[in-house]
Amino acid sequence: MRDADSGQEKDNATATKGTADEDLQDEFEDGELSLPYWLTSTEEAANTSFWQMLKRLPRLLREAWLLAWRADRRTTAALLVCQIAAGVASAVGMMSVVGVFDGLLQDVPTPDRVRAAVPSLLLVIGAAAVRGALTSAAAAANGRLAPKVYQAAEMRLLTLTTQVELSTFDNVEWRDAMERARDRGIAAAEQLVNRAIELVTNLTGLIAAAGVLAVLHPILLPLLVLAVVPIGWAAVRSARLGHRRMLRLIAVWRRQRMLAELLAAREPAPELRAFTLRKFLLGEVRRLLAISTSEEIRVSVLQVRATLLGTVLSGFATAFAYVVLLWLLWTGRMELAAGGAAAYAINMGIGKLSEIAFSANRVFDQGLYFADFQGFCELSRSRAEPAPGGVAPPSFQEIDLQAVTFRYPDADHPAVRDVSLTLRRGEVIALVGENGSGKSTLATLLAGLHRPQQGRILWDGVDAERLDPDSVRERVAVVMQEPTRWPLSARANITIGRHDRVASMPEVRAAAGAGNAHEFVMELSRQYETLLSRHFIDGADLSGGQWQRLAVSRAFFRDAPLLICDEPTANLDARAEHDVYQRLRELAEGRTVVLITHRMASVREADRIYVLDHGTIVEQGDHEELMAADGIYAQMFTLQASAYQMA
């Protein structure tokens, strides 16, 4: 079937040559729509044969069952009972049709025939009513189950994503897996359950029809199957064409969606206008849309052709089944009443069989995406942060780094190499060095965000490897180089530093005052309750420096024994910078502060200064000692001081 598909697609591609779409088609073949590398495993799955697909079905059904069972046991069980009972009601209804025909065909006056048919007719009506009620109950149960499955899948994904080691975010394979799982995997989990339920419903209907036919005459059963094979083939072919079109177009769709979002988003709006990019970007979106439109039309023609062929062949096979039925009646091999019921059951069975072909294909289709989701979950579990039982001391006297080395995943060189240093309680330590010398990485190691591959970090003599990473992080407050702009209120942006503590307004104000944020927060429309996001009504945005002041306030509010400030003043004006350092020094009473900055004037007062170069410590001491040594630090300091003097 695979070859047949590609053959037909090739024919079609040839047919389109010479049309107005020629350029697009060329582009299409030339790689614009070639399969993105991260979809190769999905393509492999999509190209498997019809029989391979059938073999996979039981496993997929089991997975759907497990998903539903874990999400809501009672509803899943109720749903299954409703489905099976509806199937039984169907069978009872069909068998009762025999009685109706029996009554109507008796050799008595018409009123007596009708009277004889009434009990069976009531049974047919009763069975239909019960089946209808059970189907509605099953639909209600499904309506309850589907969102729960979605919720469970989304929560599973987010729980695992936030549990992995930070360095995993730099792993390309994991990030690709996450993209695919988030893009379609969560929805596929819900869809897989929906489609599996649909399949089971149709299967129970088919079993009922097949059971009735087998009772009436066994030869009718294979005829039923024969009639549905062409429709089933057409359904599978059409779905696979659609799935492969999706695989080819996904890169184009993603790019087009990304551009469309940029055109409509607020952040790039000024640059879009400043660089007069509108026409250029609109042209790009138009080009991508044209590619996907032409491909969609091409595939839909192929799909209609397949469906038409399947329907015609199935029509012939159905006609043959009825001819055989007539022959059975003609030759007296079957009672007339049973013949009427058989015609009814054939009709029902054909309907169910073709629905089964469709729903089995949908289960398979969603199963492909669900496999992506499961793959990501397994990968994330294998990369989850270890959680040893130890708890870091509430406060510490000393943090000791011993020959620590750290390399980012896939990086050629370690970002921090063989670093040994000691932080004592109450000290202010400064890390200086050129861009890329490893300061921020060293800070993340101290904060317990990364784990060194070599060397040890001791908290009062206890190896951090033996401590629960969250308990280490509880003791640290970090002002990041690029603090996150949380789309929350100004107050929450500060209290998120210790979200599990009930915060009184005076405490929030004190932290905001320390971070130099109180004044500008009071000027916002709703002061501390102002939502800091332009994406919402009444939301406000802040300048880079104001966001940084909030980040400093957040760290003050966290009130941790170790405060790490990674260029906390990069966006601050001179006065704000002076104030923040003043407060940092006050805060250092009883706490340890690690300061990373390029402003040499700010590090003069530090108890100890470490100079990093290519990940190693090349100089250390206080300001006077380092100036006397006349090394890198002295050069950097003199350079900046002379620049200020010239200014």
Ligand SMILES: Nc1ncnc2c1ncn2[C@@H]1O[C@H](COP(=O)(O)OP(=O)(O)OP(=O)(O)O)[C@@H](O)[C@H]1O
């Ligand atoms: N996530 C990452 N993945 C791979 N390499 C990284 C990553 N982050 C940083 N690096 C590399 O590690 C080295 C140290 O980077 P780091 O950010 O620690 O330097 P820095 O001294 O803080 O620089 P800056 O002064 O510019 O902030 C650099 O060579 C950088 O390219």
